[in-house]
Amino acid sequence: MLPPRKTREIRIGPLKIGGSNRIAVQSMCATRTQDLEATTAQVRALVAAGADVVRIAIDNNADAEALIEIRRRCPDAVLSVDLQENYRLAERVAPFVNKMRYNPGHLHHHEREKSVEEKVAFLAGIATQHGLALRVGVNCGSVAPAFLEAHPGDQLGAMVASAIAHCEILDRLGFRDYCVSLKDSDPQKVIEGNTRFAALRPDVPIHLGVTEAGLPPDGIIKTRIAFEQLLARGIGDTLRVSLTVPNPRKHEEIEVGRAIIEDVAAGRFRSVPPNFGKGLNIISCPSCSRVENEAFVELAQQVKELTRYAAEKKLTIAVMGCRVNGPGETDDADLGLWCGPKTVNLKRKDESLGSFPYDQVLDHLKAELDRLIAAQS
Numbered sequence: 001m002l003p004p005r006k007t008r009e010i011r012i013g014p015l016k017i018g019g020s021n022r023i024a025v026q027s028m029c030a031t032r033t034q035d036l037e038a039t040t041a042q043v044r045a046l047v048a049a050g051a052d053v054v055r056i057a058i059d060n061n062a063d064a065e066a067l068i069e070i071r072r073r074c075p076d077a078v079l080s081v082d083l084q085e086n087y088r089l090a091e092r093v094a095p096f097v098n099k100m101r102y103n104p105g106h107l108h109h110h111e112r113e114k115s116v117e118e119k120v121a122f123l124a125g126i127a128t129q130h131g132l133a134l135r136v137g138v139n140c141g142s143v144a145p146a147f148l149e150a151h152p153g154d155q156l157g158a159m160v161a162s163a164i165a166h167c168e169i170l171d172r173l174g175f176r177d178y179c180v181s182l183k184d185s186d187p188q189k190v191i192e193g194n195t196r197f198a199a200l201r202p203d204v205p206i207h208l209g210v211t212e213a214g215l216p217p218d219g220i221i222k223t224r225i226a227f228e229q230l231l232a233r234g235i236g237d238t239l240r241v242s243l244t245v246p247n248p249r250k251h252e253e254i255e256v257g258r259a260i261i262e263d264v265a266a267g268r269f270r271s272v273p274p275n276f277g278k279g280l281n282i283i284s285c286p287s288c289s290r291v292e293n294e295a296f297v298e299l300a301q302q303v304k305e306l307t308r309y310a311a312e313k314k315l316t317i318a319v320m321g322c323r324v325n326g327p328g329e330t331d332d333a334d335l336g337l338w339c340g341p342k343t344v345n346l347k348r349k350d351e352s353l354g355s356f357p358y359d360q361v362l363d364h365l366k367a368e369l370d371r372l373i374a375a376q377s
């Protein structure tokens with residue numbers, strides 16, 4: 001039995017989460033949103049695998065129109081739209097979805113003359129008009145600058161403060177159908193951030209996720225580490241497992257999510273392999289509609305193979321699928337790769353080392369990795 005949760009109930013279309021409702025399992029389309037055939041097929045495959053909610057990202061008007069057509073083709077799916085950086089697209093797609101996710105760290109990109117409060121009021125107004133739920137989706141790699149400045153050297157504190165501030169804005173607006181997520185690629189930070197948030201706001205439903213968990217099996221193990229601890233404490237009303245897998249295997253995110261919930265409810269906690277998390281840490285994003293080249297997933301797998309010889313080195317390599325989040329989300333890694341349409345950008349921390357064709361970047365990565373290892377010894 002999972003411990004009782006104290007969160008309030010909210011509605012996402014026909015689905016209810018929070019309180020005593022069962023924990024909903026979600027996934028997200030990794031296909032290009034404008035590829036109607038591929039995205040429709042992925043929504044259907046995820047629903048067939050048992051997804052309670054399927055998220056689709058939009059970034060421009062063409063994506064928004066594609067989402068409307070996907071809704072027409074998948075009338076029964078519970079759809080969440082990820083507004084990425086262009087929050088005003090909410091107005092166009094709201095009648096066709098059940099939930100909207102916004103990232104508080106991305107609200108300052110557009111219409112800089114408007115306050116964050118005004119933008120949240122715009123989103124809450126649209127959500128109210130169309131009976132939608134909202135998710136305040138805070139992400140470690142994109143916390144709003146104001147919170148980072150207020151919490152120097154404490155990214156986790158900044159993430160929690162940002163989430164709390166947005167809850168307070170929504171509360172002042174009288175909007176209550178919202179949930180919150182606080183994601184990081186480090187499972188320990190996910191545990192800490194969500195535990196701190198839940199202590200401060202026990203009433204707010206929480207969406208759990210370890211972002212950029214990466215390739216199975218490590219991505220599953222990292223997710224388990226965080227989710228087992230949190231679910232066992234009664235934290236988490238809905239969840240998504242983010243895995244770097246090719247599109248035909250995306251349904252595994254749902255299966256893994258359900259298995260973790262069942263295991264925790266039955267008191268089955270999986271052990272972690274010896275030395276897990278002590279040596280080389282490869283993080284990679286689950287890919288989404290923004291991925292610039294479908295070779296990304298294969299590249300992430302090749303990076304894992306290539307770097308096996310360095311498995312015991314305490315280094316982090318980040319592999320990201322696009323230019324939007326790739327540059328920022330690789331800054332903290334010892335070595336980072338983020339994908340463009342034809343080339344892959346290689347970085348050491350926040351320093352660019354150049355942009356290389358897909359079939360050449362691994363040689364450059366290995367040379368840099370060897371240099372770092374030599375410097376450590």
Ligand code: SF4
Nearest residue numbers: 285288291321322325
């Ligand atoms: S890094 Fe880019 S491609 Fe990968 S999940 Fe994030 S937005 Fe999508």
